[in-house]
Amino acid sequence: MPISEAAKKRAPALPPPRVTYHRLRKSIHFACFLGFLALPFFDLMRFDIPRQRFYFAGYELWINEFAIVFFALMFFMFLIIGSSIAYGRVYCGYMCPQMIFSEASITFENRLRRWMSKRFFDWPAARRNVAVRALFLAALAPVSVFLAFVFISYFVAPRDLLARLLALDLHTAGGIAGAAVTIVTFLDFTLVRQRFCTTVCPYGYLQGILGDNNTLLVHYRDEGHQCIECKKCVRVCHMGIDIRDSPFQIECVHCGECIDACVDVLGRMGKKGLIHYTWGEHGGEAGEREPWLRRLGLRDAKRMIVLLLLAAYGCGLFVALGMRRAVLVQISPERASLYRLEGSRVYNKFRFTIANRGHARSAVIFSLEQLPAATLAISQNPVAVEAGQTAQGEFEISRPLASGTQEVVHFQIAASPVGGGPADSFPMTFLSPEQRRPQ
Ligand code: SF4
Numbered sequence: 253m254p255i256s257e258a259a260k261k262r263a264p265a266l267p268p269p270r271v272t273y274h275r276l277r278k279s280i281h282f283a284c285f286l287g288f289l290a291l292p293f294f295d296l297m298r299f300d301i302p303r304q305r306f307y308f309a310g311y312e313l314w315i316n317e318f319a320i321v322f323f324a325l326m327f328f329m330f331l332i333i334g335s336s337i338a339y340g341r342v343y344c345g346y347m348c349p350q351m352i353f354s355e356a357s358i359t360f361e362n363r364l365r366r367w368m369s370k371r372f373f374d375w376p377a378a379r380r381n382v383a384v385r386a387l388f389l390a391a392l393a394p395v396s397v398f399l400a401f402v403f404i405s406y407f408v409a410p411r412d413l414l415a416r417l418l419a420l421d422l423h424t425a426g427g428i429a430g431a432a433v434t435i436v437t438f439l440d441f442t443l444v445r446q447r448f449c450t451t452v453c454p455y456g457y458l459q460g461i462l463g464d465n466n467t468l469l470v471h472y473r474d475e476g477h478q479c480i481e482c483k484k485c486v487r488v489c490h491m492g493i494d495i496r497d498s499p500f501q502i503e504c505v506h507c508g509e510c511i512d513a514c515v516d517v518l519g520r521m522g523k524k525g526l527i528h529y530t531w532g533e534h535g536g537e538a539g540e541r542e543p544w545l546r547r548l549g550l551r552d553a554k555r556m557i558v559l560l561l562l563a564a565y566g567c568g569l570f571v572a573l574g575m576r577r578a579v580l581v582q583i584s585p586e587r588a589s590l591y592r593l594e595g596s597r598v599y600n601k602f603r604f605t606i607a608n609r610g611h612a613r614s615a616v617i618f619s620l621e622q623l624p625a626a627t628l629a630i631s632q633n634p635v636a637v638e639a640g641q642t643a644q645g646e647f648e649i650s651r652p653l654a655s656g657t658q659e660v661v662h663f664q665i666a667a668s669p670v671g672g673g674p675a676d677s678f679p680m681t682f683l684s685p686e687q688r689r690p691q
């Protein structure tokens with residue numbers, strides 16, 4: 253067949269890109285899925301509601317350490333805000349679990365459809381569709397149970413949750429929550445999928461407030477009128493939009509699938525794609541040659557300040573975590589009666605609480621400082637506390653009552669961990685009845 257003049261003039265096809273955004277996204281999706289599984293099972297981040305514990309980066313924080321828990325949650329919030337200012341909705345397209353599982357369910361259903369079409373090509377289309385849907389729902393049911401299990405593991409210890417699941421527990425809060433999340437997950441990935449992003453999720457709306465002229469966008473630029481109206485960029489968009497209409501559409505999750513599509517179509521014609529990641533509507537394309545800080549998205553003073561604040565916040569958080577004591581001792585005087593007299597001695601009563609927030613059994617020994625001739629009466633000294641447990645009790649301190657004894661004596665109670673470690677010292681007062689000096 254003779255080759256037309258137009259075909260002869262056509263520029264040679266460009267080599268396909270080594271890494272497409274689609275492939276990059278799928279790799280990140282897989283890594284995020286592994287992270288989603290690992291966070292609760294390795295106590296990297298988990299809120300154990302029944303035990304009132306917050307697990308973070310291997311630390312077990314108690315609810316009475318609310319300041320650190322609050323600090324950690326605020327750090328995550330600032331991290332999301334900071335990344336949204338610089339990188340827009342890249343989190344939605346690359347890391348959001350809703351997006352990851354919605355896309356996975358659509359891909360699975362499409363593959364199932366293709367397989368059925370090949371395997372049962374002689375069936376009527378309606379019967380094939382019903383079979384595909386039935387198979388998809390049958391497969392989604394156990395997957396929903398598994399995903400709900402992982403999700404509830406963020407709030408209930410996985411081992412405890414597994415026992416409830418195997419016992420088909422529908423009586424406790426954990427069991428009911430698990431069943432409810434399973435149903436919601438099933439309906440979500442059957443009916444809702446990415447509609448969630450444009451209807452329920454507030455993050456897209458928040459992004460409209462956080463973005464500025466330097467925020468990463470997916471932008472269509474066609475000054476040379478190169479677009480051939482193939483609409484492949486529209487067909488591949490799982491959010492159902494045309495990026496050529498505007499880079500600021502609330503539905504756009506900045507996934508970059510339309511970039512790959514345009515590069516593929518125009519690349520075969522020897523042309524560059526018309527859709528790019530750009531820094532703001534009028535900024536340059538991401539990846540262009542420029543100083544590395546700007547390439548990383550740190551393009552103005554605002555972003556540098558946000559980064560410095562985040563770094564300071566993160567350092568503060570890890571210093572606070574590093575400084576926390578595994579064993580927390582609290583001592584308070586029992587002042588229902590100021591003192592007790594027995595024979596020639598006067599007694600003061602004190603209460604103690606020892607919280608062992610570490611992972612190993614611990615013991616604390618009490619001793620007295622700056623209180624001469626005093627005796628400590630306690631049932632056990634040292635007091636042993638199992639890991640994750642709290643011990644409470646009381647003890648008495650007695651002194652001989654002699655003429656000239658002061659009514660109020662300031663002294664210290666020391667609480668030292670057995671086996672070494674810094675001791676706590678608690679300033680206290682010892683009260684005695686008024687004694688008249690001999691004339
Ligand atoms: S894929 Fe590229 S060429 Fe095709 S319609 Fe979209 S922007 Fe135009």
Ligand code: SF4
Pocket residue numbers: 470488489490491492493494495503504505506507508509510511
């Ligand atoms: S317009 Fe492009 S970047 Fe935006 S959601 Fe659709 S495919 Fe993804």
